[in-house]
Amino acid sequence: MPEAARRVLSRLKEIWRVAQKFYITTAISYPNGAPHIGHAYEAIASDAIARFERLDGKDVLFLTGTDEHGLKMVQTAAQEGVTPRALADRNSARFREMAATLDISYDDFIRTTEPRHYEACAELWRRMAAAGDIFKKKYGGWYSVRDEVFYREAETDIREDGKRYSTTTGTPVEWTEEETFFFRLSAYQQKLLDHYEANPEFVLPPERRNEVVSFVKMGLEDLSISRSTLDWGIPVPGTPEHVMYVWIDALNNYITATGLLNGGGSRAHHWPADVHVIGKDIVRFHAIYWPAFLMSAGLPLPHRVFSHGFVLVKGEKMSKSVGNVIDPFALASHYGVDQTRHFFLREVVFGHDGNYAPDMIATRINADLANGLGNLAQRSLSMITRGFGGLVPQPGTFTDADTALLAKADALYGLCRTAMDRQAIKTWLDAVWDVIGEGDRYFASEKPFDKALSLERKGTILYVAAEVVRQLAILVQPAMPASASKLLDLLAQPASARSFAALGNAGRLAPGTQLPEPQGVFPRYVDPSVEAGKAAPTAEQQKQQKLEKQQKKNASREKGQVEGRDKNSGDKAGRGQT
Structure with missing residues (x-):
């Protein structure tokens, strides 16, 4: 092959490789305490998105981790009589444990105390300094330890106790003065507004985008990006008595994981991120500061910042003082991992606040899983076992009812793909459950249990039902990986037939396939206290x-x-x- 042709082919391969990549990140969690259900919700949602894209053939990089520097870590460690490093080591392990418990399929778990991250942050700083966007001056401002951010005086107020608080988050602030390095954020106001205009879905949902645009239009002040009164952090290049402000440190983890600022490597092509999944309380940092830092450093911007809402408990914010903080380990142990995942993904509109209560999750488990998908699968497969010896029946001529249900199942992928292009998780699952409902109605109207039906007609009905269950099981894998895998096992589907490429005609059930003995996948939830009362x-x-x-x-x-x-x-x- 001529050299010119070889270069063209190599370039085309690289373009294809980049086109097939998908990079998703969670916000890295602050490990000054144990994980709560808010952390779990973000991890579950991000994992569902990552799994969906993998099943659709994408080269996925899914990143999560812990943000281990900052004043809060120092203060918590002092209260517990340990070093910040010991606190970070202990609690970071708990976040890994949470991810394992909830079946989170991350590709990398980053800790901001790792050497690779120190190197990447130093390189980002040098690039921003080379652009002329970093300078030093004395600064005084209202600082929130909990939020790790300086607030303008207009963003604070004095309450009845005589103390000043952030009007945005309600956290206490204190006047802090020190000499720090600043980032010339004011220079990027119009560039940011231009970017939002050119990329209207850079921030989702739309209400978060509107908040960001309004904030930037009010005017941006230069940003303090170092601390000289703290030594638990990443040293500023050339000025080790300063450490980087935690938000420069924390935000850059997304690039560190790709190796782009550490000499490249096999993951470098994953940058820019396709979506940063974050809580609505940190939108400003991800949608204003982060893109400005990247513009300064000459690096591509992420494609999207998606902001989810809070998990409320019976309509109230979680609070230790109220005593309504939900432990994700206990929740998964009590209800089941896939049941917990399904509840939060289908119950909550992604991007909005969601509500949790024990009766709500019990209802979802029984209505959606036991009586819905589980019942459709169990009835179909049990009748195939009893009436056809466990062999997938050979269908006869399809009726209009058969064709209509198969068409709805075949059309599901397109609906789900459109929804997930905008991270509309609930819309994806609602579409799946619409077809489950159609399957139930089909089963009731076609009556495969009717003894008057011919064996061929019974076989056709059960074939259609089982084929629909196959497609449903493939499409719910991102939400309930273990349970969906069991369903596909019951349908004798090999690993090679479980991606989205097998949906529709491409992967139809083969008549004559021997199916294993059917088993229930989704048991009904019964309140243990009720059971205990019945038993005694x-x-x-x-x-x-x-x-x-x-x-x-x-x-x-x-x-x-x-x-x-x-x-x-x-x-x-x-x-x-x-």
């Missing part, structure tokens, strides 16, 4: 139950005697008329 009635309850049982027996005996007399009377009357 009180002495008074036992006495009452015994009395009611005897009364029913007596009533039944009396009814039988009456019916017997009536029958004899009727027989005599009938004979008398002949």
